[in-house]
Amino acid sequence: MVWFTIDRQSSVPLIHQIYIELSERILRGELKAGAAIPSSRQLAAELHVSRNVVLQAYDQLQAEGYIESQYGSGTFVSEGASFPESGERMVEPFIPEMEVLEMKQRSGDSSYISFRSGTPALDLFPRSKWARLAQRIILESPESAFGYGQPEGREELRKALTAYLLRSRGVRCHPSQLVITSGATQAISLIGRLLGGEGRTAILEDPITRDIQTIFASLGAQLHPIPVDEQGMLTQQLPSDYRPSFIYLTPSHQFPTGGTLPIQRRIQLIEYARTTGCYLVEDDYDSEFRYEGAPVSALQGLEPDKVIYIGTLSKILSPALRMGYIIFPHPLIEKGRRLKWFSDLHTPSLEQLTLAHFIEEGHLERHVLKMKRVYRKRRDMLIRLLKETFGEQVTIRGQGTGLHLIADFQGIQFTEELLAELDHEGVGLQAVEKHAMEKGKREGQVILGFGHLTELEMALGLRILKKVMLQYE
Numbered sequence: 293m294v295w296f297t298i299d300r301q302s303s304v305p306l307i308h309q310i311y312i313e314l315s316e317r318i319l320r321g322e323l324k325a326g327a328a329i330p331s332s333r334q335l336a337a338e339l340h341v342s343r344n345v346v347l348q349a350y351d352q353l354q355a356e357g358y359i360e361s362q363y364g365s366g367t368f369v370s371e372g373a374s375f376p377e378s379g380e381r382m383v384e385p386f387i388p389e390m391e392v393l394e395m396k397q398r399s400g401d402s403s404y405i406s407f408r409s410g411t412p413a414l415d416l417f418p419r420s421k422w423a424r425l426a427q428r429i430i431l432e433s434p435e436s437a438f439g440y441g442q443p444e445g446r447e448e449l450r451k452a453l454t455a456y457l458l459r460s461r462g463v464r465c466h467p468s469q470l471v472i473t474s475g476a477t478q479a480i481s482l483i484g485r486l487l488g489g490e491g492r493t494a495i496l497e498d499p500i501t502r503d504i505q506t507i508f509a510s511l512g513a514q515l516h517p518i519p520v521d522e523q524g525m526l527t528q529q530l531p532s533d534y535r536p537s538f539i540y541l542t543p544s545h546q547f548p549t550g551g552t553l554p555i556q557r558r559i560q561l562i563e564y565a566r567t568t569g570c571y572l573v574e575d576d577y578d579s580e581f582r583y584e585g586a587p588v589s590a591l592q593g594l595e596p597d598k599v600i601y602i603g604t605l606s607k608i609l610s611p612a613l614r615m616g617y618i619i620f621p622h623p624l625i626e627k628g629r630r631l632k633w634f635s636d637l638h639t640p641s642l643e644q645l646t647l648a649h650f651i652e653e654g655h656l657e658r659h660v661l662k663m664k665r666v667y668r669k670r671r672d673m674l675i676r677l678l679k680e681t682f683g684e685q686v687t688i689r690g691q692g693t694g695l696h697l698i699a700d701f702q703g704i705q706f707t708e709e710l711l712a713e714l715d716h717e718g719v720g721l722q723a724v725e726k727h728a729m730e731k732g733k734r735e736g737q738v739i740l741g742f743g744h745l746t747e748l749e750m751a752l753g754l755r756i757l758k759k760v761m762l763q764y765e
């Protein structure tokens with residue numbers, strides 16, 4: 293006799309509860325093929341439910357092939373409705389390691405101070421301008437904007453971005469080369485699928501965001517690290533004994549160490565790409581915010597045929613928009629579009645249209661200019677506070693661009709244990725080592741994001757950091 297109870301307080305309907313109980317037992321093989329199922333009358337009496345409820349559950353089980361009734365002799369479990377028993381152990385699914393620092397942040401705990409890199413000032417998102425444009429788009433767009441779109445995204449946005457990127461980053465392309473993506477992260481995945489499958493080699497800067505390493509590795513690519521110095525990738529170490537499929541790099545603002553790749557190394561990379569036939573994947577995630585020296589142009593402008601350019605709106609506007617893009621050299625455009633289609637058809641159209649108008653009306657460039665002033669102040673504040681709190685013990689690196697800098701401490705190792713203690717004390721921090729492929733070279737370095745923090749939060753966070761560090765020195 294099948295025995296189970298049902299929960300009358302549950303929001304799951306009784307019919308569904310009975311269906312789940314029986315189907316799961318059959319699937320697990322606890323009720324074997326040919327075993328008799330109690331009659332609907334019997335089960336209804338046992339569970340104190342109406343017979344009609346049981347009959348409806350049985351109807352569904354029968355319709356899905358779990359049970360069959362034989363006229364006059366009852367209802368039985370069908371053949372083949374359970375998973376075959378196997379002595380072999382199930383292969384563990386591949387679950388990539390994830391960046392968990394921010395997830396650890398206690399939700400709703402506003403006193404937690406996260407120095408997470410790359411979060412912009414969320415309080416300064418241009419809400420009313422965006423809301424006005426979004427409303428206009430929703431009220432005035434043609435009906436077609438509410439249907440399925442093209443994988444490469446809205447032409448209005450691709451045109452607006454093309455003009456913006458030429459003005460601001462020296463990127464040379466035609467709107468037909470763009471594919472709008474869900475942030476740079478999706479762009480990275482698509483490129484990994486396009487160029488980095490089994491048996492392919494990807495050259496990466498070392499260190500580089502661990503999530504990016506994980507994405508490429510999960511797609512089957514062999515990762516080959518090339519170390520960086522304070523200017524970025526050491527291009528003289530590019531290998532001559534094999535041909536990579538692509539080289540992924542952050543030339544305008546190396547993540548996380550902060551270097552800007554000089555022209556000599558850029559030329560070396562382009563020459564290397566030309567002779568080996570590989571592509572250069574340029575991730576230009578936050579270089580609009582450059583505080584020192586002249587603006588640097590994108591690598592793409594030097595050799596558009598060899599560079600796949602990735603951009604994002606996450607740092608200059610908001611990561612919540614999930615808006616990014618890829619600029620493909622001509623031979624890759626069609627495949628790139630197809631991959632985007634397989635992935636999620638296209639990025640939401642109405643948001644794309646809102647962004648297109650936001651750019652065309654000049655709001656984006658004004659916002660970037662305003663934010664650059666805000667971030668410069670916050671960066672200066674953090675540098676001052678670091679010097680006040682740690683004096684000679686700290687060297688500041690990579691502070692010329694972007695939303696984070698590196699604090700390099702003497703006589704300390706940022707171990708998992710130290711970071712866990714810090715987290716316990718209410719401060720979130722990432723060690724540079726976490727993103728390093730070759731470990732052990734940067735144990736005293738941490739990444740400090742400053743874009744989203746007030747002076748008070750920075751001061752308090754650093755005070756707590758100092759207290760915890762004292763326990764580990």
Ligand SMILES: Cc1ncc(COP(=O)(O)O)c(C=O)c1O
Binds near residue numbers: 501575606611
């Ligand atoms: C180097 C780098 N590239 C890309 C991204 C991803 O940005 P998105 O929010 O556009 O997916 C990040 C995120 O911080 C990053 O650090």
